Amino acid sequence: FYPVKDDQFNQTGVVLVGRTLPSMADILGEMKRDILMILLLTLSFGLVGSFLLARHIKQQMFKLEPHEIVRMLEERTATFHSINEGVIAIDNQHMITIFNEKAKQIFGVTGDVVGRNIWDVLSDTRLPEIIDRAEPVYNEEIHMSGKRIMSSRIPIVMKKKIIGAVAIFQDRTEAAKLAEELTGVKNFVDGLRVQNHEHMNKLHTIAGLIQLGKADQALDLAFQTTEEQEHVTDFLHRVIEHDAVSGLLMSKIRRGKELGIMVEV
Known part of the structure; x- marks a missing residue:
């Protein structure tokens, strides 16, 4: 807008100049070539990027298809839960990644504990120290939750970096009790054999x-023979409360007499 004035600077009119603003269609029409070029470049870069990303992901997944990965995961999970040994694995943050059914049965754990801190579930697994030491321990007998456990604990290493640790447990409580009982029986049998041999010599x-x-x-x-036998038997029965130890001592005493050695308890 501009005013029109005479020589005396009095306004005698006004001049209005304008033009029509382009519509969105007009703008797009003018930029059609640029838009097509941008779309073509974007599509080209997108296709190339998608191809490279897909190839990288497939290499990371060992060139396996998704259904193959699902099948392997299911098979691995079923395997861990079906073996007759307890398996516990943690990451380097002490979070549980594997806790199979046998381990739950051994330690009396219920529910899903994957993702929880190992210290909150079992405080005496001695797994975190494997991450700190970075050295494996094989076939070590430890006491966990009141049980005698044969344990092998191994750090998990990937690309020369420790990412966690895994432990394999075997409950040896019942086996140890059975071994102790069998040892006690064997010692008693040996003691009786020696005693029988000694009595035969005495009888002769x-x-x-x-x-x-x-x-x-x-x-x-x-x-004299009767008194000695009663004295030894009464002493061992009265002083030694563990049958296996008592049987062992009796067999050693009898064996000593057989060899002419005085055994003192």
Whole structure:
């Protein structure tokens, strides 16, 4: 807008100049070539980027298809839960990644514990120290949750970096009790064998003394043998409360007598 004035600077009119603003269609029409070029370049870069990304992801997944990965995960999970040994794995943040059914059965754990801190579930697994030490431990007997456990603990290393640790457990409590009982029985059997051998020697001696007409000496030897046996048996029964240890000591005492060695307890 501009005013029109005369020589005396009085306004005599006004001049209005304008033009029509382009519509969106007009703007797009003028920029059609540029837009097509941008779309073509964007599509080209997108296709190339998608191809490179897909190839990289497939290499990271060992060139496996998604259904193959799902099948492998299901098979691995089923395998971990079906083996007859406890398996526990943690990452380097001490978070549980694997806790199979056998491990739950051994330690009396219920529910899903994957993703929880190992210290909140089991405080005596000694798994975190494997991450700190970066050294494996094989076939070590430890006590966990009141059980005797044979444990192998191994750090998980990927690209020379420790990313976690895995432990394999075997409950040896029942096996240890059975071994102790069998050892005690074996020791008792050995003790009885030696005792039987000793008694046979004593009987032969007593029989020989009787045949020689020395009945008093034979009677004294019989009483002495009986008293010694009763003394040893009574002592072990009264002092030693563990049957396996008692049987072991009795067998050693009898074996010592057989070899002419005095055994003192």
